[in-house]
Amino acid sequence: MRVAELAQVAGVSADTVRYYERVGLLRPPPRTASGYRAYDESAADRVRFIQGGQRLGLRLRDIGELLAVRDTGVCPCEPAEELLTRRLAELDAELARLAALRAEMVRMIDALPSPDCPPPEPGTWCPPGTDAERR
Amino acid sequence: MRVAELAQVAGVSADTVRYYERVGLLRPPPRTASGYRAYDESAADRVRFIQGGQRLGLRLRDIGELLAVRDTGVCPCEPAEELLTRRLAELDAELARLAALRAEMVRMIDALPSPDCPPPEPGTWCPPGTDAERR
DNA sequence: CTAAACCTTGGAGCACACTCCAAAGTCAAG
DNA sequence: CTTGACTTTGGAGTGTGCTCCAAGGTTTAG
Incomplete structure (x- = not known):
């Protein structure tokens, strides 16, 4: 090949x-x-x-470590389990973060009047989360 | 300042x-x-x-576009709404992807025997999703 | 007056996983 | 024998959002 x-x-x-x-x-x-x-x-x-x-x-670096273990003839299950468990925690954190973000975003989109929103007053505005309560 | x-x-x-x-x-x-x-x-x-x-x-590029609109004296609500709606769709896709990944990962971690897993048989192994049915 | 703490600039470097390049060599089909 | 599709190499470029640097000028406190 x-x-x-x-x-x-x-x-x-x-x-x-x-x-x-x-x-x-x-x-x-x-x-x-x-x-x-x-x-x-x-x-x-x-x-x-x-x-x-x-x-x-997993990042290539992590995969490389798994492969290095495998190359010694030992099963990389143990390091894999640790990596996966760690990654699962990251994943859960990310899921929570995105879910919170999603909720905030929906609120913001709902709050956007689209027609006749006020001209650029400095200090408060569409994007910032602190602005969600405008409207 | x-x-x-x-x-x-x-x-x-x-x-x-x-x-x-x-x-x-x-x-x-x-x-x-x-x-x-x-x-x-x-x-x-x-x-x-x-x-x-x-x-x-949002990426800096997108934020820049919003700012550019704001600098004309016009409220960037409309482009913001479009951006946010698009971003929301991305977010939903990402959430779905991560949730699926999470489920697969949990299955994999459960399936990891940890003690006495077989020595490196080429072809099938811990990480790949295609291996979840091993064991 | 001096020393420390600020400021200026253009440019390089980082993380990540590729992706593309030029210049040169090799191989298989016709 | 030529053509075209493959291969080789080291090195540079991509995108994202910073972060750090050196070499020099400025400001402020003591």
Whole structure:
């Protein structure tokens, strides 16, 4: 498998594959006589592992750590569990933040009279949250 | 008001104030004889407007457009309403995405045996969503 | 008068995950 | 043998919103 083929089966670009190698997520594959990268199936698996981690919102750095553990022959379940638990907490915080924001936004949109709102009085205005009580 | 003072009352850094000027969110203020920026109260209001927009997740570019409208003396309510409505849709999409992700993550964490999980079999593994059915 | 604390500028750097480039080499089809 | 599609490399650029820097000028307190 050459780089474009790996990229294709894994659903990323060839540039991305090379990028992953640069940052240490993929180990340098063997090369053909002419210097082309020659991947085997495990590389595709590895890229899919990376994609899976990304879908969960893990950063490449974290995924790299999981891969490093896996490369020692040990199951990365334990660090993965910790990462995922931490990420879940982040996710919950983010969900709460967005939900609060959404509520505020709905209030603001409702409060927007649209016709004949007052000319720019300095100090108070449409966007700021502190303005929601205008109207 | 000099730059640090404006920064202080508005809750940002002096660098940030200068940055806003650079990117066109704050108009260049008058200068003292020695070249120091001299702000009046309206600048603080403007920075607060920016902060308000940011809290809602608007990008500086969007906030700049609102400010540009406001600078013409017209109320930016109408463009604001459009922006906010669009942003609300984004927010809803993001909320849905995160909620789905959260559910998947909980399933994955539950499925993690932690003790004695199998050694790295290539092809299937902890992180990928496609692995949730392992075990 | 001096020292500290401010101010000025243009430009670089950060985080993140790519994405694109030019210049050169390689490979397969026709 | 030529053409076109691939490959290689290091390095630069993208977007977002800052943040920090050096080298110099200004202001203020003691």
